[in-house]
Amino acid sequence: MNVLYIFGSAIVLLVLYIWSLYNGLVTLKMQIEEAWSQIDVQLKRRADLIPNLVNTVKGYAKHEKGIMDSVTKARASMLAAKSMGAKAKASDALSGALGKLLAIAENYPQLKANDSFIQLQKELSDTEDKVAYARQYYNTNVMMFNTKIQTFPNTLVNEMLGFPEKEFFGASDEERKAVKVNFE
Amino acid sequence: MTITSEIRSNITKTYVFMAGFVAFVVLAAYVMGNALGYGNSWMFIAVLFSVISSFASYYWGADMVLAMSGARPADRKRDFDLFTVTENLAIAAGIPKPKLYVIDDTAMNAFATGRDPQHAVVCATSGLIDRLERRELEGVIAHELSHIKNFDTRLMAVVAILAGTIAFLADMFMRSLWWGGHRDRDRDNNLGGILLIVGIVLAILSPIVATMIQLAVSRKREFLADASGAYLTRYPEGLARALDKLHKDKEVLEAATNATAHLFITNPFKEKNFGAWFSSLFDTHPPIMERIKILRAM
Numbered sequence: 001m002n003v004l005y006i007f008g009s010a011i012v013l014l015v016l017y018i019w020s021l022y023n024g025l026v027t028l029k030m031q032i033e034e035a036w037s038q039i040d041v042q043l044k045r046r047a048d049l050i051p052n053l054v055n056t057v058k059g060y061a062k063h064e065k066g067i068m069d070s071v072t073k074a075r076a077s078m079l080a081a082k083s084m085g086a087k088a089k090a091s092d093a094l095s096g097a098l099g100k101l102l103a104i105a106e107n108y109p110q111l112k113a114n115d116s117f118i119q120l121q122k123e124l125s126d127t128e129d130k131v132a133y134a135r136q137y138y139n140t141n142v143m144m145f146n147t148k149i150q151t152f153p154n155t156l157v158n159e160m161l162g163f164p165e166k167e168f169f170g171a172s173d174e175e176r177k178a179v180k181v182n183f184e
Numbered sequence: 185m186t187i188t189s190e191i192r193s194n195i196t197k198t199y200v201f202m203a204g205f206v207a208f209v210v211l212a213a214y215v216m217g218n219a220l221g222y223g224n225s226w227m228f229i230a231v232l233f234s235v236i237s238s239f240a241s242y243y244w245g246a247d248m249v250l251a252m253s254g255a256r257p258a259d260r261k262r263d264f265d266l267f268t269v270t271e272n273l274a275i276a277a278g279i280p281k282p283k284l285y286v287i288d289d290t291a292m293n294a295f296a297t298g299r300d301p302q303h304a305v306v307c308a309t310s311g312l313i314d315r316l317e318r319r320e321l322e323g324v325i326a327h328e329l330s331h332i333k334n335f336d337t338r339l340m341a342v343v344a345i346l347a348g349t350i351a352f353l354a355d356m357f358m359r360s361l362w363w364g365g366h367r368d369r370d371r372d373n374n375l376g377g378i379l380l381i382v383g384i385v386l387a388i389l390s391p392i393v394a395t396m397i398q399l400a401v402s403r404k405r406e407f408l409a410d411a412s413g414a415y416l417t418r419y420p421e422g423l424a425r426a427l428d429k430l431h432k433d434k435e436v437l438e439a440a441t442n443a444t445a446h447l448f449i450t451n452p453f454k455e456k457n458f459g460a461w462f463s464s465l466f467d468t469h470p471p472i473m474e475r476i477k478i479l480r481a482m
Contacts, residue, residue: 126268133276
């Protein structure tokens, strides 16, 4: 009898453990998906701002065609990117190109004083922040998820549940701070 | 995870505080009712009143606090930095963007309130928005969002309203003592006399007790909110510089009251030096220099 009780309660505990692990993982997975769509929304938002910016700059700085082309190209390749890794890389390239574009604006006082340019610049630097924070939230969740499925004893159970490891979005946070352009 | 346990402890503390408030008011009503010679008739009113105000503070505490501060809703165009910085950090924290309000006052300060992240409010003074750089503002808002995420705001709003109520009741009692109301004195002179003294002591003590609770509640959570805010922005220096500026700002925020002071990121009254030891008991916030030092060491 006693043995039966012990055995029975061990099974109940095991079931409870797997249950809570499974639910925890599903919750995290949903959060990761939501975080990913947030990144996507912000990348799209940034891409939408760029044609306007390029047009405004063109009006004042016709000679900087090279830089403007590189921005347009980076934007196109970001929109074309399908996989997460490709998107992350293209997004970083676009940030770099935009940084250069905004840096040359320093040489054109009239452009710098243009209202719509100032507004665009503000929106753009805000969107850069949004991308960065969305990425941070995404990566934090991915880290929690991966830690959860890789630590003992969860890793044994996950053999059965079969959740695959999640992919980080691009550069680590440290690297990201370094590329981040400060427009102030 | 420490944050989860912090949230749980805040939620529990909120209910304990509400229950404690009901008990305190009923007890006070008993003592004062007897002291004034009204007998136990006050008890029924006290139970009704304290239960209702507990629930009201839970559900409408944020609105009441907001009304007391005289703030206006923020506008994306007019308060661009406040608006976007909050949007961004809400993304980073994984919570919905709180409602935003601005107090048009040149003093620099900010607070957060609301019973949970879905009903949260962040409020900043226009002085803060104008005089902080974007990265510094991020530090302050991240601190406020951490209060929201940790459910500090729920506890603090309830405490603000209920502690304010106790102070108000004590005030009423003192007035009624002053302006008569000593009926039935000859019925039970001895007991009445003792209860009168207890009543007076309670009336003097209660606002002090209320204030102490209010302060004990907020001090250590400022450090925690600083730390989790810094984790959110990954840039402790932003908040450190903002706190430095707030420290140097000597302007008193008129919109703050005794009941709402502990909600703000730094003490809105600045130093009111009446004896260092005594006033340190009433400090709503840990010393700013200490907070800056900890942030810079991160």
